[in-house]
Amino acid sequence: MATLWTRGIQVCRALPRLCTAPSVQRRTSVRLMSTEKDNLLVDVDSKTGVATMQMNRPPVNSLNLEFLTSISIALEKLENEKCRGLILTSDVPKIFCAGLDILEMYQPDVERLQVFWRSLQDVWLRLYGSKMATIAAINGHSPAGGCLLATCCDYRIMAPNYTIGLNETQLGIVAPFWFRDTMCGVIGHRETEHALTLGIMYSTEEALNIKLVDKVVPQDKVIPAAQEKMKQYLKIPEVARQLSKDLMRRETVEKLRLRREDDVAAFKNFAVRESVQKSLGMYLEMLKKKSQQKK
Numbered sequence: 667m668a669t670l671w672t673r674g675i676q677v678c679r680a681l682p683r684l685c686t687a688p689s690v691q692r693r694t695s696v697r698l699m700s701t702e703k704d705n706l707l708v709d710v711d712s713k714t715g716v717a718t719m720q721m722n723r724p725p726v727n728s729l730n731l732e733f734l735t736s737i738s739i740a741l742e743k744l745e746n747e748k749c750r751g752l753i754l755t756s757d758v759p760k761i762f763c764a765g766l767d768i769l770e771m772y773q774p775d776v777e778r779l780q781v782f783w784r785s786l787q788d789v790w791l792r793l794y795g796s797k798m799a800t801i802a803a804i805n806g807h808s809p810a811g812g813c814l815l816a817t818c819c820d821y822r823i824m825a826p827n828y829t830i831g832l833n834e835t836q837l838g839i840v841a842p843f844w845f846r847d848t849m850c851g852v853i854g855h856r857e858t859e860h861a862l863t864l865g866i867m868y869s870t871e872e873a874l875n876i877k878l879v880d881k882v883v884p885q886d887k888v889i890p891a892a893q894e895k896m897k898q899y900l901k902i903p904e905v906a907r908q909l910s911k912d913l914m915r916r917e918t919v920e921k922l923r924l925r926r927e928d929d930v931a932a933f934k935n936f937a938v939r940e941s942v943q944k945s946l947g948m949y950l951e952m953l954k955k956k957s958q959q960k961k
């Protein structure tokens with residue numbers, strides 16, 4: 667197993683220039699490092715060309731601007747390195763990804779808010795449109811943006827007793843069209859409408875029933891099962907597999923590509939609404955209370 671070490675990603679607070687290009691050193695092992703500790707661990711198996719990306723931003727892998735930027739840069743590097751497969755998983759116990767960092771949207775700096783949204787678009791375009799075979803090894807809860815990351819992948823394997831879904835309406839917000847399209851591509855129009863309007867968080871077992879996830883295995887088997895499934899993808903002639911994926915996804919990708927700035931504006935205008943800010947504030951308060959009760 668070789669590891670990709672990518673050093674020197676500097677995420678600047680200064681906008682709009684977010685980061686300097688990371689310098690990659692090819693050695694036996696390469697690790698993707700970010701300014702926020704080692705919040706993204708990427709190992710590449712040099713024999714198979716399969717990368718394992720572990721999200722590691724405790725407590726819940728929430729996606730803030732810096733974390734999204736790290737993920738986006740890592741995806742770009744893996745694509746450039748011609749990696750053939752990607753297993754996306756978490757290093758945080760019991761959490762795959764809690765979705766967007768709500769603090770980015772609550773009482774936001776409007777300039778940063780827009781950069782934040784573009785960075786999420788970047789991650790989506792890179793992951794959903796990836797040439798690599800991608801498998802989500804969902805080893806924890808996966809609400810909203812976490813579910814988005816998982817549904818961007820080609821295949822999903824999940825451990826029991828967790829939850830997954832696009833719960834945005836429960837926060838008083840709306841999943842944008844490309845979240846919807848991604849989910850539609852996995853579970854179809856009717857189930858997506860049901861899921862989005864009610865903001866349903868499915869248990870692992872329910873997710874399997876509606877085919878939101880493809881396979882359920884015990885917690886300690888999630889990554890081995892992903893590695894096993896990856897072998898099947900890698901046996902297919904590369905170009906045929908990539909073109910087939912492109913055929914299925916190109917229109918959806920292009921839709922966002924063509925509307926990126928409109929989408930940023932729609933998000934910004936929506937997020938700064940007083941009613942939305944009130945809902946987010948109440949939701950954060952509820953999360954805080956719940957978290958304090960545990961302590």
Ligand SMILES: CCCCCCCC/C=C\C/C=C/C(=O)SCCNC(=O)CCNC(=O)[C@H](O)C(C)(C)COP(=O)(O)OP(=O)(O)OC[C@H]1O[C@@H](n2cnc3c(N)ncnc32)[C@H](O)[C@@H]1OP(=O)(O)O
Pocket residue numbers: 725726728760761763764765766767768769807809810811812833834837839840841842932933936937950953954955956957958960
């Ligand atoms: C007209 C249309 C125009 C377009 C408009 C588009 C608008 C669309 C905008 C955005 C789309 C949004 C996508 C999202 O992803 S929103 C995020 C949704 N996420 C959630 O609802 C998850 C909330 N969290 C949880 O449910 C739980 O935390 C958990 C199940 C993930 C983990 O539970 P547990 O292990 O019990 O941990 P705690 O709940 O105790 O949490 C620990 C700690 O972390 C904080 N926290 C949790 N989640 C988030 C988060 N997403 N962002 C920020 N912070 C989070 C939590 O508050 C605790 O903090 P502490 O009190 O300081 O300890």
